[in-house]
Amino acid sequence: MTTDQPEKKLLNVLRGKQESVPPVWLMRQAGRYLPEYRELRAEKGGFLELVYDSDAAAEVTLQPIRRFGFDGSILFSDILIIPYAMGQKLWFEAGEGPRLSPRLAEESRESLEPDTSRLEPIYDTVRKVAAALPPETTFLGFAGSPWTIATYMVNGQGSKDQSEARRMAYLEPERFGALIDAIAEMTVEYLCGQIEAGVDVVQLFDSWAGSLSPAQFERWVIKPNAQIVRGVKARYPDTPIIGFPKGAGGKITSYAENAGVDAIGIDETVDPVWAHSVLPENMPVQGNLDPLALIAGGEALESTVTNIRAAFAGRPHIFNLGHGIQKDTPIEHVEKLLTLVRQ
Numbered sequence: 272m273t274t275d276q277p278e279k280k281l282l283n284v285l286r287g288k289q290e291s292v293p294p295v296w297l298m299r300q301a302g303r304y305l306p307e308y309r310e311l312r313a314e315k316g317g318f319l320e321l322v323y324d325s326d327a328a329a330e331v332t333l334q335p336i337r338r339f340g341f342d343g344s345i346l347f348s349d350i351l352i353i354p355y356a357m358g359q360k361l362w363f364e365a366g367e368g369p370r371l372s373p374r375l376a377e378e379s380r381e382s383l384e385p386d387t388s389r390l391e392p393i394y395d396t397v398r399k400v401a402a403a404l405p406p407e408t409t410f411l412g413f414a415g416s417p418w419t420i421a422t423y424m425v426n427g428q429g430s431k432d433q434s435e436a437r438r439m440a441y442l443e444p445e446r447f448g449a450l451i452d453a454i455a456e457m458t459v460e461y462l463c464g465q466i467e468a469g470v471d472v473v474q475l476f477d478s479w480a481g482s483l484s485p486a487q488f489e490r491w492v493i494k495p496n497a498q499i500v501r502g503v504k505a506r507y508p509d510t511p512i513i514g515f516p517k518g519a520g521g522k523i524t525s526y527a528e529n530a531g532v533d534a535i536g537i538d539e540t541v542d543p544v545w546a547h548s549v550l551p552e553n554m555p556v557q558g559n560l561d562p563l564a565l566i567a568g569g570e571a572l573e574s575t576v577t578n579i580r581a582a583f584a585g586r587p588h589i590f591n592l593g594h595g596i597q598k599d600t601p602i603e604h605v606e607k608l609l610t611l612v613r614q
Contacts, residue, residue, distance in 0.1 A: 284589055285513070305335065328396040329400045343589070344400065346470065351371065356387050375425045376435045394465065395468075401468065412465035412466065416514075419477050473510065480516035488519070492530075501531060512531075514527075517594060523537060533554075538558065538594055539593025543559060555589065558590075560576065562594055565608060566604065568604040576611045
């Protein structure tokens with residue numbers, strides 16, 4: 272006698288179904304706010320060492336599912352795996368974040384020697400997580416979008432205003448466009464590899480999309496994301512793709528209409544009532560609790576959750592943060608959030 276598999280509610284929402292209780296997962300839910308993560312990272316000695324140990328990365332991916340029972344599990348990895356596979360050196364400075372070398376502001380991309388074998392351990396992590404997840408949990412893979420990845424590749428590290436990449440985009444549009452195209456091409460292969468290994472959904476993170484003018488946003492965010500979506504959909508037409516252009520503000524309508532994504536993530540600066548009124552009808556939306564409201568807890572958390580749920584009650588909605596969960600987030604506030612969303 273066979274039994275039916277439990278439904279994956281998050282996957283249902285991405286396919287256009289409205290759930291009375293929205294499914295929930297949190298960006299960076301596998302990370303520093305969890306004591307079990309901090310313990311494992313200390314054991315491994317560094318972030319990149321953790322990402323490239325498939326057993327450890329799978330364990331980190333599964334930790335928040337065991338603790339909280341989120342509806343979605345996000346792969347533990349990093350957006351800078353792409354430039355690493357494209358030939359840049361990648362390391363993480365303690366307390367300062369990632370570094371890439373050589374800086375493409377100074378060196379030619381043609382000097383890099385791509386090594387796609389650097390993607391294989393990530394696929395191995397996907398396979399291990401897919402085999403261990405509860406059947407009702409949707410598995411999300413991801414990649415950084417070309418604009419955001421290019422800002423790191425050009426500058427060699429993160430920056431407040433992405434000025435090096437923006438400067439190159441204006442002064443050397445052909446050179447910068449070739450870099451964007453190369454990132455997009457690699458990203459299609461990377462996301463398809465994740466899908467082949469077992470993820471149900473993929474998300475494109477454009478963390479620095481907010482730094483561009485409307486015309487530059489169209490050229491360096493919407494067009495390359497649409498290129499990636501077409502490439503992935505040509506091979507996996509049934510795999511949903513979420514686009515998250517952080518900081519896009521009023522430009523999210525153009526992104527939603529032209530990037531080809533199945534769903535759109537919005538950050539905490541976007542009014543959810545306005546977003547619901549201007550986004551394509553029935554397009555699934557993901558978001559958009561302020562991570563600081565989650566840290567605050569209490570009335571700030573309760574009222575914000577209520578407002579977000581009410582704003583998106585008329586469309587498919589995935590409850591999430593407007594950006595990644597912060598390391599000083601109290602565990603009990605995450606538990607309270609889940610109670611509020613699911614009651």
